[in-house]
Amino acid sequence: MTAAGGALIAIEAVAKRYVTSSGPVDALDDVSLSVAEGEFCTLIGPSGCGKSTLLGMLGGLVTPDRGRLLVAGEPVTGPDPRRVATVFQDAGLFPWRTALENVEFGLELQGVPAERRRRTATELLGPLGLRGFGERYPRELSGGMKQRVAIGRALAIDARILLMDEPFGALDEQTRVLMGEWLLDIWRRTRKTVIFVTHSLHEALFLSTRVAVMTARPGRIKSVLELAMEYPRSMESPEMVALRAKLWSEIREESLRAMK
Amino acid sequence: MKVAVLRLALLVVLLAAWELAGRAANPLLAVPPSAVLPSLRDLLLLRSYPGLPASLWLTVQEIGVAYALAVAAGLGCGFALGMNRLLGRAWGPMIAALYAVPAVVWYPSLMLFFGLGAASKIAFGFLLGFFPITLAVLAGVRQVNPQLVLVARAYGAGVVTVFFRVMLPSMLFTLVGGLRTGLALSVIGVIVGEILGSKNGMGALINHAYGLLRTGDYVALVLVTLLLVVGSDVLASLLEHRARRWSD
Amino acid sequence: MRRIALALQLATVLAGLALWELAARAGWVDPLFIPAPSAVARALAAISGPALAGLGDTLAKTAAAYVLSVVLGVSAGLAVGSVRLLRDVLSPYVIALYGMPKILVLPWIVLLLGYGTAPAVFYGTLHGLFPILVLVTGAVRDVDRTLVTVARSLGATPWQLYWKVLLPAIVPSVLAGMRLGIVFCLLGVLVVEMFAGVRGMGYMMGSLANGFQAPELFAATALVSATSIAIVLGLDQLNERLSRWRG
Secondary structure (H helix, E strand, O other): OOOOOOEEEEEEEEEEEEOOEEEEEEEEEEEEEEEEEEEEEEEOOOOOOOOHHEEEEEEOOOOEEEEEEEOOOOOOOOOOOOOOEEEEOOOOOOOOOOOHHHHHHHHOOOOOOOOHHHHHHHHHHHHHHOOOOOOOOOOHHHHHHHHHHHHHHHHHHOEEEEHHHHHHHOOOOHHHHHHHHHHHHHHHHHHOOEEHHHHHHHHHHHHOOOOEEEEEOOOOOEEEEEEEOOOOOOOOHHHHHHHHHHHHHHHHHHHHHHHH | HHHHHHHHHHHHHHHHHHHHHHHHHOOOOOHHHHHHHHHHHHHHHHHOOOOHHHHHHHHHHHHHHHHHHHHOOOOOHHHHHHHHHHHHHHHHHHHHHHOOOHHHHHHHHHHHHHHHHHHHHHHHHHHHHHHHHHHHHHHHHHOOOHHHHHHHHHHHOHHHHHHHHHHHHHHHHHHHHHHHHHHHHHHHHHHHHHOOOOOHHHHHHHHHHHHHHHHHHHHHHHHHHHHHHHHHHHHHHHHHHHHHHHHH | HHHHHHHHHHHHHHHHHHHHHHHHOOOOOOOOOOOOOOHHHHHHHHHHHHHHHHHHHHHHHHHHHHHHHHHHOOOOHHHHHHOOHHHHHHHHHHHHHHOOHHHHHHHHHHHHHHOOOHHHHHHOOOOOHHHHHHHHHHHHHOHHHHHHHHHOOOOOOOHHHHHHHHHHHHHHHHHHHHHHHHHHHHHHHHHHHHHHHOOHHHHHHHHHHOOOOOOHHHHHHHHHHHHHHHHHHHHHHHHHHHHHHHH
């Protein structure tokens, strides 16, 4: 079920203000965006532009001061794991649970019987590239592996929407690139709607069907780029090079403003 | 601000509850704060226990001697074990194992050996204070960065210089923590020793008051003793701050 | 290095015992105050009946106090740790009570509860409660916030948050607290037995001291010490078994 216009996610004139010890801070101001089903939409912008806050709102963990967010036509009132799954920058794996038990966690919360969840989780290990690592504890896993477990945990509950808040931010360059390719493969197979927050232009251009550039604080949507190219994309094609330049000029302006 | 107010409120509520409970119950057993005040006054004016200053002084002396011995032995053993890797690895765990034994088991033996006088209290206070100090020194020496020692040696520093200029500052934090814990435990050791059997000192006075069911006096004596305990810890923390500033 | 250290430990113990035996026999120390190890061993055999009975009594009281300490300590720790206001208001009181020599209130407790088992269990609980409370409160306070956020985003109810996130996260601290707690409980029980007991090892050791029965006293002391070390070692093993994931 989608709202008028076929959008699965509708963000309408949303604003959020935080009260900090140094005074009130407007994180977001009049943000509007709509995302259709099956899209891979990236939010990119300078630090402090409110990307994580926006994601938090979609995930039901943060309430807007003004405006509203609609998922499948219904307003977001709290975490809804049937519809929305979130992956955070810190993998947040429970250290006392094995990789498999971590993947199962969301299903366990929903009361799915043990055998079924074990099966679902085990089946996911293959695509996650973690076959044979199911019984390992988080402290035995590398950074990239931990993030894959975290993503597996989000995939296991089979929500339509996947929110990802700089999931590869803590990884080194090479791992990031490989994880990006892997994520692309997963997305195309599972056909989820993804909202992806990143700082990386490479990731934005490589992965997304559209890129929303946010302004410096208070965050607004500055512009939206539609990317209709085929996957997998060549980052060297003239089209891509031009897009990259365009994207960079938009972001650069905002980054400079954020630095003042 | 809100927190401070609530803390004060809690204290007031507790005192009020104590007062009410005290008045309702058997006056011999429960002594409300209102009854403690006159006893405290009598005590401090030396009317109820004229021997108070002497007893207090004795207890303080016992603590002083016990602690001094604990520090000397603790520093000595701790450094010996810390500097010599083999000895440290052999005897360190044995000392730690003794920590798993409730110290009070040694007390009857100490009473048998030293009698009921001050000596057994000093011995017990020493025992209690010795272990945390030794273990802290041991841990402190272990955590000194060997690179720093190497660098100092490379610049021609002798053993004594290395000790005072490199090791001591590196481990000061752990050491002072251990010294402070040691003091707290020595104090407890002496007090426990006195209460479990002594003829003189604050513990003896407390037992005397309790034995005669003079509960008001008993509470007053406990308060004075508590003042001693808190005072020693405050002193220790002041010295700790001084030591910190000195090392920076 | 490790094996040499172990050998040295063994050698130290044996040499120490040998020296002690020699000193007692040669008369360097008064056997009335410091009996020879052989005399202690004989005494241990002689009093084994009443000693084991006394030990059983002490351990029973300790077990009761321990169960109470753990239950009260963990629940209070959970409550105080999770409510910020409670924690801030209560922490100076808790720290003060933790550091206070509780023996000062023992005469009053005995006055209220009499002699024997009740004051011992009460006082033992009082002693064992605080380290557990302090450790659990700290652990709850320090739970990784990300884990809570993750669980909430996956739709965890408050009950599920407690049961599946908070409790497992604080297990290491609970175990550390329990390890400290057992020694504290035993300590408390022994103190009461020495002060106002009619049974148990504390009472027994006090009587033996008064009767100048040094070999028997040393034997009893050794028995209690060995038991205590064994219990702590056992708990350490349990701790290790339950903490595989920590590495």
